[in-house]
Amino acid sequence: MTFVDKFPEEAKLVRWHFGVGFVALALGGLFGLVQSLYRTGYFRDALPIDAAQYYTVLTGHGVLLALVFTTFLICGFFVWAITRSLDRPLAHQRVAWAGFFAMLVGTTLAAITILNGFAPELPFGSADVLYTFYAPLQAHPAFYVGAALLVVGSWVVGAEYFLTYREWRADNPGERIPLQTFMVLATFVMWYLSSFGVAVEVVVFLIPWSLGWISQVDPLLTRTLFWYFGHPVVYFWLLPAYLAWYTILPKLAGGKLFSDPLARVVFVLFVLLSTPVGFHHQYTDPGIAEGFKFIAMTNTFMLLLPSLLTAFTVVASLEHGARQRGATGYFGWLRALPWGKPSFSAMALAGLVFAAGGFSGMINAGMNINYLIHNTIWVPGHFHLTVGTAFALTMMGVSYWLVPQITGKQLQHKTIAAAQPFVWVIGMTLMSNAMHRGGLAGLPRRTAKPLFRGEGAAPFDPVVGSIAEMQLQIAVGGTLLFVALAMFLVVMTGTWLSRSGVGQLSVNGTIPAPLSGPADSPRILDNLKVWAGIAVVLVIIAYGLPLYSMVADGILSPGAGLLAPLLGL
Amino acid sequence: MRIHRFEKLWLAAAFVLIAAFIATIVYGSLGAGVAMVGDEGGTVDPDDPTASDNFREPGVYQTGDGEYAVYVEARQFAFAPGTNEPIRVPADAEVTFYVTSSDVTHGFELVGTNVNTMVIPGQVAELTVEFDEARTHHIVCHEYCGAAHHAMEGTVEVVSQDQFQSQDVPEVNEE
Numbered sequence: 001m002t003f004v005d006k007f008p009e010e011a012k013l014v015r016w017h018f019g020v021g022f023v024a025l026a027l028g029g030l031f032g033l034v035q036s037l038y039r040t041g042y043f044r045d046a047l048p049i050d051a052a053q054y055y056t057v058l059t060g061h062g063v064l065l066a067l068v069f070t071t072f073l074i075c076g077f078f079v080w081a082i083t084r085s086l087d088r089p090l091a092h093q094r095v096a097w098a099g100f101f102a103m104l105v106g107t108t109l110a111a112i113t114i115l116n117g118f119a120p121e122l123p124f125g126s127a128d129v130l131y132t133f134y135a136p137l138q139a140h141p142a143f144y145v146g147a148a149l150l151v152v153g154s155w156v157v158g159a160e161y162f163l164t165y166r167e168w169r170a171d172n173p174g175e176r177i178p179l180q181t182f183m184v185l186a187t188f189v190m191w192y193l194s195s196f197g198v199a200v201e202v203v204v205f206l207i208p209w210s211l212g213w214i215s216q217v218d219p220l221l222t223r224t225l226f227w228y229f230g231h232p233v234v235y236f237w238l239l240p241a242y243l244a245w246y247t248i249l250p251k252l253a254g255g256k257l258f259s260d261p262l263a264r265v266v267f268v269l270f271v272l273l274s275t276p277v278g279f280h281h282q283y284t285d286p287g288i289a290e291g292f293k294f295i296a297m298t299n300t301f302m303l304l305l306p307s308l309l310t311a312f313t314v315v316a317s318l319e320h321g322a323r324q325r326g327a328t329g330y331f332g333w334l335r336a337l338p339w340g341k342p343s344f345s346a347m348a349l350a351g352l353v354f355a356a357g358g359f360s361g362m363i364n365a366g367m368n369i370n371y372l373i374h375n376t377i378w379v380p381g382h383f384h385l386t387v388g389t390a391f392a393l394t395m396m397g398v399s400y401w402l403v404p405q406i407t408g409k410q411l412q413h414k415t416i417a418a419a420q421p422f423v424w425v426i427g428m429t430l431m432s433n434a435m436h437r438g439g440l441a442g443l444p445r446r447t448a449k450p451l452f453r454g455e456g457a458a459p460f461d462p463v464v465g466s467i468a469e470m471q472l473q474i475a476v477g478g479t480l481l482f483v484a485l486a487m488f489l490v491v492m493t494g495t496w497l498s499r500s501g502v503g504q505l506s507v508n509g510t511i512p513a514p515l516s517g518p519a520d521s522p523r524i525l526d527n528l529k530v531w532a533g534i535a536v537v538l539v540i541i542a543y544g545l546p547l548y549s550m551v552a553d554g555i556l557s558p559g560a561g562l563l564a565p566l567l568g569l
Numbered sequence: 570m571r572i573h574r575f576e577k578l579w580l581a582a583a584f585v586l587i588a589a590f591i592a593t594i595v596y597g598s599l600g601a602g603v604a605m606v607g608d609e610g611g612t613v614d615p616d617d618p619t620a621s622d623n624f625r626e627p628g629v630y631q632t633g634d635g636e637y638a639v640y641v642e643a644r645q646f647a648f649a650p651g652t653n654e655p656i657r658v659p660a661d662a663e664v665t666f667y668v669t670s671s672d673v674t675h676g677f678e679l680v681g682t683n684v685n686t687m688v689i690p691g692q693v694a695e696l697t698v699e700f701d702e703a704r705t706h707h708i709v710c711h712e713y714c715g716a717a718h719h720a721m722e723g724t725v726e727v728v729s730q731d732q733f734q735s736q737d738v739p740e741v742n743e744e
């Protein structure tokens with residue numbers, strides 16, 4: 001029975017989440033196109049923005065894609081995963097809807113303040129602060145309230161997963177947690193622990209400050225709280241992609257997951273290690289002792305472990321699937337995979353691109369090598385491979401497979417869909433390789449005009465290629481990405497608007513049992529309370545002292561003494 | 570719990586890889602002495618950095634034999650010194666930059682090198698470099714700092730020791 005017929009209410013909830021996420025994706029993608037044409041100099045004069053508004057566009061791109069699109073897609077996808085794997089409706093749908101509306105209101109508030117940057121004469125504030133909103137750059141209070149509502153809304157939707165799980169547990173004492181549910185809960189344990197940092201930053205400091213209730217905030221303390229959340233958030237994006245790679249992808253390949261217990265181990269490692277690593281975004285920050293940066297680096301490298309394990313399990317599962325389909329030979333099995341099926345090819349290509357992103361990430365993570373590329377265009381080159389492809393393209397693959405199941409409609413425009421993942425990957429290869437090389441030559445990120453005013457590209461000294469050629473690849477790659485995005489949206493809109501009940505759906509939601517199941521793995525793996533406890537201890541070790549010293553030297557202003565600014569001294 | 574033989578091998582290889590990475594960085598940091606930014610620069614009052622012992626009037630100072638200190642104040646949208654007049658320092662000398670901001674967060678990077686730091690109001694970024702070649706380096710502000718962020722740039726002129734002697738640079742004692 002199709003998901004929408006069995007769980008119509010849950011399917012509706014997933015549809016709304018996906019719908020809002022797709023709107024954010026469309027607008028954010030358009031902004032991406034504008035960026036890649038503006039900052040490279042192509043059509044700069046033809047575009048209807050000036051250099052200052054480039055930062056309005058960039059804020060919109062970062063917020064809509066990295067924060068809004070991701071959060072809505074994840075929360076919706078997890079509603080499906082929980083319902084399907086526990087095989088029961090949500091415990092209290094109203095809780096999930098409340099969370100959804102909080103996220104929607106928050107997104108609307110933030111979007112209005114950002115978009116007002118295009119028409120500053122209108123009275124809706126401004127928020128040209130980029131998605132990292134480092135104080136003392138200041139946005140309208142509605143921007144911060146919106147950001148807070150987005151995060152808190154996701155917490156409320158998350159609470160629904162735990163409530164539903166609790167009901168299931170009451171009915172099924174002693175059973176192992178179904179794998180997808182385990183993955184959802186583990187991801188959200190990590191999310192609660194880490195997004196707490198940004199919530200404190202926004203609610204305790206930035207909202208009161210933007211309303212004028214406090215006169216200043218400590219720039220280092222607030223950005224530290226941001227990055228306390230800013231790294232784990234990338235695992236909040238990645239783990240849903242892992243869920244898809246572990247549980248859906250092997251089925252699409254014609255096989256089954258290699259090992260259920262190993263998948264659980266991987267998620268437990270992420271719960272433990274995702275948060276105490278944020279200082280690796282602050283290697284070049286003054287005011288943080290090198291020792292703390294070193295601890296963060298060690299933890300970061302340990303995080304390679306679950307990702308390497310994932311690479312193994314996913315590839316092994318795909319090979320198993322291909323051999324089930326009759327493939328032979330060392331590499332011959334690769335050809336037997338269903339590359340013409342967009343759900344499969346999107347996810348498999350996303351995984352492949354993620355491997356490349358992992359390599360450039362290891363460079364970022366090296367405390368000293370980082371100095372060469374910090375805040376250069378290398379960094380966007382890196383994360384368009386990770387969140388921009390490993391996450392985004394995987395979610396497109398999930399959509400090709402899941403949207404028919406939550407709407408009861410056949411996927412439309414199958415040819416466009418089949419080509420789309422490949423167009424995306426070609427565009428990304430062009431844009432990202434040029435960004436990486438440009439970064440090595442020192443080309444900065446987050447800038448409307450990266451070249452020097454008097455000397456143009458002269459000061460940059462590329463190891464391979466030329467600055468002009470890189471700019472061209474970024475512009476062409478960005479355009480192809482936008483084309484691929486439009487193809488995806490055409491398929492989605494076409495499917496959504498098509499008539500339902502036409503023939504039997506060509507997809508179904510059953511997921512075959514893994515080759516080795518959970519039965520003989522240690523039960524402690526399922527005990528998320530234990531893992532959450534250890535994760536908190538690791539966070540205290542990594543963050544306790546540095547946060548204490550930032551607060552002790554003046555909670556609102558460094559160099560002033562703990563409460564001095566509050567007491568008006 | 571059954572773990573496949575290949576999986577065990579892979580796991581072992583992964584651990585070796587991770588250990589090798591960390592060892593390389595430790596060697597790079599301690600052994601080869603690659604300069605990194607820590608908390609040595611101390612804190613200042615963001616509204617008036619020079620009022621603090623941790624920061625001087627922006628400019629170049631001689632602090633010892635072959636040792637120089639450069640105090641740079643970043644603000645929207647210029648480095649002082651650096652933007653209106655270049656920062657002149659000698660080659661083959663120990664040059665320590667002290668960089669802070671009196672408004673928002675900026676970046677300070679010499680293009681194509683690993684002289685790269687965030688510039689955060691209230692904090693002094695301290696990093697020591699030895700330039701072994703007389704040449705011009707370009708400074709870029711690499712953190713978004715407002716509407717004209719892309720216009721925030723500057724230069725460091727590294728000149729030979731002989732050329733530099735002719736300049737008068739104030740001498741100070743740094744402890």
Ligand code: HEM
Pocket residue numbers: 029030032033035036039058059061062065066069070130131132380384387388389392444445446447448477478479481482485
């Ligand atoms: C149509 C596809 C896309 C294009 C053409 C594109 C292009 C770009 C470009 C050129 C930049 C660099 C701007 C600069 O630093 O000056 C950028 C930044 C960024 N992109 Fe994309 N992008 C696309 C899709 C995505 C997706 C799908 C995501 C995430 C889900 C994403 C997330 C980001 C983020 C977080 C930034 C950094 C913003 C900042 O520095 O504040 N992009 N993008």
Ligand SMILES: [Cu+2]
Pocket residue numbers: 230231234280281
């Ligand atoms: Cu990170």
Ligand SMILES: [Cu+2]
Pocket residue numbers: 675676710711712713714715718719721
């Ligand atoms: Cu700047």
